[in-house]
Amino acid sequence: MVDYRREGNVAILTVNNPPVNAISTRVKDGIYECISRAKNDTKVSVIVIHGHGKHFIAGADIHGFSGQRESSKVVATLPEVIAFMEASNKPIVAAIHGTALGGGLEIAMGCHYRIATKSARVGQPEVLIGILPGAGGTQRLPRLCGLGPALDLISTGRHIKAPQALKLGIIDKIVSDDILKEGIAFAKAVIDKPLNGRRISTLPVKDAENAEQLISAANASVRKRQRGMMAPIWNIKAVAESIKLPFDEAMEKEAEYFTVLVTSSQARALQYAFFSERLAPKWEVPGVASYNTVKPMNIKTAAVIGAGTMGTGIAMALLNARIPVTLVEQNKQFLEKGVKMIQDLYAGSVRLGKLTADQAKYLLSNLKTSLSYDDLSTVDCVIEAVYENMALKKEIFAKLDNACKPSAVLCSNTSSLDIDEIASATKRPDKVIGTHFFVPAYYMRLLENVRGKLTSPETIATVQSLGVRIGKIPVVVGNCDSFVGNRMLGTYTSEAQFLLEEGALPHEVDSVIKDFGIPIGAFEVSDLSGLDIGWRIRKERYEKLEKSGKKHDPNARFINGERFSPLGDTLCEKGRFGRKTGMGWYRYEKPGAKEPFIDAEITTLLEDYSKKHNITRRKISPQEIFERCFYPLINEGFKVLEDGIATRPEDIDVIWINGYGWPKYTGGPMYYANQIGLDKIYDTMCYYYEQHPTSSHWRPSALLRDLAKQQLPISQWGKQVASRL
Numbered sequence: 197m198v199d200y201r202r203e204g205n206v207a208i209l210t211v212n213n214p215p216v217n218a219i220s221t222r223v224k225d226g227i228y229e230c231i232s233r234a235k236n237d238t239k240v241s242v243i244v245i246h247g248h249g250k251h252f253i254a255g256a257d258i259h260g261f262s263g264q265r266e267s268s269k270v271v272a273t274l275p276e277v278i279a280f281m282e283a284s285n286k287p288i289v290a291a292i293h294g295t296a297l298g299g300g301l302e303i304a305m306g307c308h309y310r311i312a313t314k315s316a317r318v319g320q321p322e323v324l325i326g327i328l329p330g331a332g333g334t335q336r337l338p339r340l341c342g343l344g345p346a347l348d349l350i351s352t353g354r355h356i357k358a359p360q361a362l363k364l365g366i367i368d369k370i371v372s373d374d375i376l377k378e379g380i381a382f383a384k385a386v387i388d389k390p391l392n393g394r395r396i397s398t399l400p401v402k403d404a405e406n407a408e409q410l411i412s413a414a415n416a417s418v419r420k421r422q423r424g425m426m427a428p429i430w431n432i433k434a435v436a437e438s439i440k441l442p443f444d445e446a447m448e449k450e451a452e453y454f455t456v457l458v459t460s461s462q463a464r465a466l467q468y469a470f471f472s473e474r475l476a477p478k479w480e481v482p483g484v485a486s487y488n489t490v491k492p493m494n495i496k497t498a499a500v501i502g503a504g505t506m507g508t509g510i511a512m513a514l515l516n517a518r519i520p521v522t523l524v525e526q527n528k529q530f531l532e533k534g535v536k537m538i539q540d541l542y543a544g545s546v547r548l549g550k551l552t553a554d555q556a557k558y559l560l561s562n563l564k565t566s567l568s569y570d571d572l573s574t575v576d577c578v579i580e581a582v583y584e585n586m587a588l589k590k591e592i593f594a595k596l597d598n599a600c601k602p603s604a605v606l607c608s609n610t611s612s613l614d615i616d617e618i619a620s621a622t623k624r625p626d627k628v629i630g631t632h633f634f635v636p637a638y639y640m641r642l643l644e645n646v647r648g649k650l651t652s653p654e655t656i657a658t659v660q661s662l663g664v665r666i667g668k669i670p671v672v673v674g675n676c677d678s679f680v681g682n683r684m685l686g687t688y689t690s691e692a693q694f695l696l697e698e699g700a701l702p703h704e705v706d707s708v709i710k711d712f713g714i715p716i717g718a719f720e721v722s723d724l725s726g727l728d729i730g731w732r733i734r735k736e737r738y739e740k741l742e743k744s745g746k747k748h749d750p751n752a753r754f755i756n757g758e759r760f761s762p763l764g765d766t767l768c769e770k771g772r773f774g775r776k777t778g779m780g781w782y783r784y785e786k787p788g789a790k791e792p793f794i795d796a797e798i799t800t801l802l803e804d805y806s807k808k809h810n811i812t813r814r815k816i817s818p819q820e821i822f823e824r825c826f827y828p829l830i831n832e833g834f835k836v837l838e839d840g841i842a843t844r845p846e847d848i849d850v851i852w853i854n855g856y857g858w859p860k861y862t863g864g865p866m867y868y869a870n871q872i873g874l875d876k877i878y879d880t881m882c883y884y885y886e887q888h889p890t891s892s893h894w895r896p897s898a899l900l901r902d903l904a905k906q907q908l909p910i911s912q913w914g915k916q917v918a919s920r921l
């Protein structure tokens with residue numbers, strides 16, 4: 197785990213714990229033993245610590261916070277090991293490449309010098325997994341780089357690159373990529389330098405005079421950006437101790453606050469989410485294939501069909517990953533508008549300093565445009581991103597099938613339509629797959645990859661690997677109406693509207709949703725994305741119904757015996773499409789304005805509606821709103837597992853956290869269900885199903901029922917499903 201060797205008078209400690217050199221008990225013990233050995237070795241004058249593989253040290257082993265810890269041979273805790281390093285009379289140099297994160301940076305700060313390669317990143321990301329830097333990070337970082345930057349880095353968890361770390365004084369020098377050679381050379385040059393002033397714990401905190409202002413600004417930012425999370429508040433509190441107490445006493449506070457956080461349910465949920473996100477790309481279709489049995493195709497070039505918001509966003513996601521893209525539209529004007537959208541977004545990134553002008557120019561140089569599918573004969577992958585219309589999509593896929601080389605993978609960005617039907621328009625259904633991106637596609641991390649009945653494992657592997665390459669978290673799901681995310685969302689949006697019919701107002705429903713931690717309410721989001729989008733899809737369904745001989749009544753509150761709310765259609769008929777028309781479920785100052793206001797017209801419309809349908813409006817409690825919005829959604833997640841549409845509860849959680857703003861600190865809907873108690877959810881489902889028998893989303897899932905009855909956690913779901921098959 198930690199190797200020791202000596203080169204002349206330099207002791208070299210190599211941390212070797214793949215894949216990221218995380219600090220396990222054995223690594224911690226190894227560092228302690230090697231430092232002791234170097235201290236006692238009379239031939240050693242200076243010590244270099246570095247990491248084997250891609251990283252210096254990416255922090256403590258996260259598995260250790262909730263699992264069983266290995267017993268320690270040397271007993272000293274990590275903070276004690278770091279204090280032992282700092283007290284050494286022989287200089288210690290941290291030679292950093294890859295990342296020095298969390299406990300890795302804390303170890304580096306226990307050293308007397310820190311050098312790093314230019315591409316190295318450092319940070320204290322503990323807050324993101326619900327804890328705080330518990331090995332002196334909250335006390336040494338403000339002494340090293342100042343209170344303001346330390347508060348920022350520790351409360352946000354963001355990583356910074358070596359050049360910025362150098363500016364902040366976190367590292368002493370940027371060196372070439374031959375990090376060990378550089379470390380040894382640097383160490384030799386500092387052998388005789390006095391260590392006074394190099395032991396960070398002995399230094400005063402920089403910027404202490406502005407402490408009050410800096411701490412209240414940090415707290416204000418947390419309230420705004422990390423609402424509902426407890427870790428950022430405790431992180432700030434721990435850093436604030438650095439200006440109130442001497443180092444040793446503040447370290448005791450750090451340990452006390454660390455204990456509060458590490459035992460919290462938020463920390464457990466965030467750590468579960470951390471590992472779930474890393475599990476998602478490792479897809480598995482039980483009994484068929486999995487990520488480690490199939491090789492993906494290498495995508496060298498891609499095309500995107502449709503230059504609207506979705507198509508241009510997808511094109512940018514590909515361009516950002518240096519994949520040349522051909523953007524195709526049927527109409528020159530649309531194409532030019534799309535290209536302008538991309539150019540403007542890159543120009544904005546340049547203005548914000550996220551890209552240099554040269555980088556933006558390079559990215560744009562990989563964008564080609566075309567009005568003809570004939571230009572797609574050599575591309576490896578095409579992503580269709582036109583509006584949701586089956587006939588149109590089938591027409592496009594038939595044309596793509598003729599125009600593209602036989603090995604090309606054909607993807608549809610549909611958010612709800614049947615992939616098998618789309619694939620049936622081609623002679624290569626094995627190469628057809630859904631790639632459901634989320635708006636804005638260049639930013640949102642979720643990619644829901646929808647496999648059809650005939651999609652080949654190689655095609656699945658290809659889009660999963662492409663997803664990782666373009667910085668997404670790809671999740672494989674099965675084909676059903678609206679797939680996983682939108683299928684579960686459907687229960688929530690329907691129930692939100694039923695609540696309006698029965699007495700709630702849009703802002704009342706939205707505030708319960710936001711209080712739970714979802715950043716935007718159901719009605720706010722509907723106004724943001726445009727009510728007309730759902731209306732168009734529904735109108736297609738009404739037409740289909742009519743074709744099958746069933747007349748659609750615009751006032752109908754039931755379709756095929758299932759409760760339905762026509763309220764969305766009513767608003768659209770009045771031209772209330774949401775923000776873009778200045779009115780939807782809310783009123784806006786003008787079309788396009790962002791701030792929603794409660795609209796008296798909507799209140800009247802709802803009252804009239806309820807009267808017309810003989811519904812007695814009543815005050816609906818926040819608890820009822822909560823249960824009615826979220827329990828059917830969770831229940832649908834269980835049904836999705838039962839149906840084999842999702843292969844793991846973790847995948848559903850990743851979808852909801854990364855595509856729908858579900859608060860990560862609750863772990864996602866499936867993990868959260870366990871926290872509420874599966875029996876409680878099941879009983880509540882039964883209660884509402886009795887009251888609302890015409891809403892099938894209240895029918896409890898059999899899987900939920902079985903687990904609840906046997907008092908089993910969701911982790912046992914696989915066995916339950918298997919036992920019924």
Ligand SMILES: CC(C)(COP(=O)(O)OP(=O)(O)OC[C@H]1O[C@@H](n2cnc3c(N)ncnc32)[C@H](O)[C@@H]1OP(=O)(O)O)[C@@H](O)C(=O)NCCC(=O)NCCSC(=O)C[C@@H](O)CCCCCCCCCCCCC(=O)O
Binds near residue numbers: 297
């Ligand atoms: C490092 C990354 C940036 C790499 O990203 P990349 O995309 O390249 O790769 P992946 O993310 O896919 O990761 C690859 C692989 O590695 C696994 N992994 C990554 N990091 C860790 C980790 N830290 N632990 C375990 N495993 C990790 C990952 O799961 C993948 O595995 P797979 O099987 O899927 O291949 C990126 O990975 C990243 O950002 N990692 C997380 C970095 C991080 O969060 N670091 C902080 C960790 S927490 C920490 O360091 C806490 C410290 O402050 C120390 C706290 C000490 C506490 C001691 C308290 C004592 C209190 C005193 C009490 C005294 C009284 C008493 O004793 O009683």
